[in-house]
Amino acid sequence: MPNVNYIGSTDVLYILTKLKQVLDGTNGFVPGYVQKVSGKGLSTNDLTNALLQKLNGIADGADAVSFTQTQTSGIKVGSITINDTTIDIYAPNQAITVDSSMSSTSENPVQNKVIKSYVDSAVASVVQIRFDGDTTGVGYTSLSDLQTKHPTGENGVIYLVQNSGSAPNVKDEYFWNTTSSSYERFGSTDVDLSGYLQRSELVEVTTTDIDTMFTSVFG
Numbered sequence: 001m002p003n004v005n006y007i008g009s010t011d012v013l014y015i016l017t018k019l020k021q022v023l024d025g026t027n028g029f030v031p032g033y034v035q036k037v038s039g040k041g042l043s044t045n046d047l048t049n050a051l052l053q054k055l056n057g058i059a060d061g062a063d064a065v066s067f068t069q070t071q072t073s074g075i076k077v078g079s080i081t082i083n084d085t086t087i088d089i090y091a092p093n094q095a096i097t098v099d100s101s102m103s104s105t106s107e108n109p110v111q112n113k114v115i116k117s118y119v120d121s122a123v124a125s126v127v128q129i130r131f132d133g134d135t136t137g138v139g140y141t142s143l144s145d146l147q148t149k150h151p152t153g154e155n156g157v158i159y160l161v162q163n164s165g166s167a168p169n170v171k172d173e174y175f176w177n178t179t180s181s182s183y184e185r186f187g188s189t190d191v192d193l194s195g196y197l198q199r200s201e202l203v204e205v206t207t208t209d210i211d212t213m214f215t216s217v218f219g
Helices: 009-024 049-056 112-125 143-149 207-218
Strands: 004-006 075-082 085-091 130-132 157-162 171-177 182-185 202-204
Touching: 009 207, 143 157, 143 171, 143 182
Parallel strands: 004 202, 130 157
Antiparallel strands: 075 085, 157 171, 171 182
16 A cells, blocks of 8 residues: 555644745735734725715614513523513423322323333343353354254354454354344454555655645645
């Protein structure tokens, strides 16, 4: 795989310095922005004279909108101030009772019997996963060994079978497929990294490369 260039912290600092030179118009670059003048804003006044004259002719407070508080009961949840007038925001004052403990007979608006039924059902449907490495704990010697000792597998059990690999991949993992009524292997955990970029193939961009890039863009 060919080398791949990357930008490091030194390059980033150099780029920022170079960019400041471009913006400031130093080191041979022409300024690329309107420089700030003491006592003035950073931009020019782009309003037309006619529009500026119209804005200057509008009196302070013209077309001001007034608000009147209408809702004064309930639970105050906040307030908003518009044109120096504060409007309080209220929510309906409705109490909701919730049982302090689970019950199968509660008739409250938030019915604990519904919650309890849902939770019980959800917990019962959870499959507890466990590993089976044979009585020795080191795994079955082969798939045939597993099939002989357990003709029918158990749902939620991961069966460990020894293989000829090297650490850390020295066992294959099987589970019982209830659809096909047979054991199925999860797959090998070996990962082929030959097609991935290696650290030795990373080459940091040089300041000369950055100079060339700036020249090609800014001249």
